Structure formats: C-alpha cells, structure tokens
Amino acid sequence: MDTITIYHNPNCGTSRNTLALIRNAGIEPTIIEYLQTPPSREVLTDLIKRAGLTVRQALREKGTPFFELGLDNMALTDVQLLDAIQEHPVLMNRPFVVAPLGVRLCRPSELVLDILPRDQQGPFTKEDGEVVIDELGRRVRQA
Template identity: 40%
Template sequence: MTVTIYHNPRCSKSRQTLALLQERGIEPEVVEYLKDPPDAATLDAILERLKMEPRDLMRRREEPYKALNLQDEGLSRQALIAAMVEHPILIERPIVTKGSKAALGRPPESVLAIL
C-alpha cells in the first residue's frame, strides 16, 4: 500500500518525518504540497482520515490566515478548505497517508501509528 507524505523540504519536522519513514525502509510518494497543493476533494478526504476540522490543520500564524479573516466562525468547512487549497502555506505539515489512515507528523513519531 502506498505511503504518501505531504512535505515541505524547508520544514525540519517534515524532513524528520521523511527520514523516519526512510529509516524504516519506506520510500513514500513525496508531494511537495506548496508546489502541488491537494485539490479540495483530496484535502477534505485527508481531513476526514485525520478526524480533524479544517482549522485544526491550519497554520494560524501565517499571513493569509489573518488577511482572509479565517478566524471568522461563520465560514463554512468548504470555504476554509478552499482557502487552504488557494494558500497551501496554511496547511500544517507534514501529513502522512496510508490507505484509509492519515497522521500529522507533529511529532514525527506520531506517523508510526498508521504504518
């Protein structure tokens, strides 16, 4: 079964998570999500697998979060996902998926539970 990591090579946690997978003999499909962001349906499915709501996966200190007023509680799930697709810097990383499971690599060891 394919293991995928949504990866930012500039992020230390993302690099650590990728190294952890490789140390265990897993060569995941690497998606540099800042260059190739997931579409809304993919991101929605990832959120379902993570059992998270969009804001739970958002980097709230990033400029687009404030500029787009994403803290507005009246925004729908779809609006928040659309903002993450449009501004992938908002997506917390790394995310590792395997089949119907997903984990956020914070800390990196948390992804081991889905392997």
C-alpha cells in the same frame, strides 16, 4: 509493498523529521511537495476526514496569511476554509502522511510511527536533538 505518501514541505523541520522516520523504517515514500502540487479539494477533504480532523484543525497559522485573511473568524464555514487553502496552499498544515494503517497529520513528527507498517531499523534523533528511537530501534517515551 508498503505504499506511503507524504504531503511534504522541505523547508519545515517537522516535515523533514517525519520523512526521515519513514525512511528509517526502510520505506521510500511518494513525496508530494504540496506547495508546488497542492492536493485537489476532494483529496484534501479526504485527508482531513481520514485523519479525524476538522478543516479548522488542518489549518496552519504560523508563517501564513491566516490572520490577514480573517481565518480566525469562527463563523467561517468549512467550505470557506477549504476555499482559502485551495487559494493559499501554505495554509495546509503539514505533513499529512497516508499509510496502510491510516492517515495522520504528523505534528509532532513521531505520530507517523503509529501508522507505519514496519518497525524502525535503527536509532533516530530529530533535528533539534530529541532522541525518538533508541539504538535498538525502540521508541523512546518522553515524560
């Protein structure tokens, strides 16, 4: 069985597209709506590390209190940034996907294709109209 977990925000188009790509591979993932059920500090730290990111790279600026909290201050430590994410889960960038082939912050959403254990089962077009998977289930390479 292919176990996939997505840290999802249903109000985010990138997150919705990522979830749809997982389902297009015939996989029903475990969905964690992280704004309602934030990951523990340990889980968040592990996600960031396994995705090959820094804590700062895992921060979301748009639509968050990033600037109001002074998180653009480059002198802040990872501990301080993690504290801010724990207090304001909206600061966690999304969607993180955990799959048998790795962990990714799927921005853009098609990054999930690199870690899915199954091929796409049919065509897929993102919400904005961008074709990602053709009618034969093959990834479309954008120039």
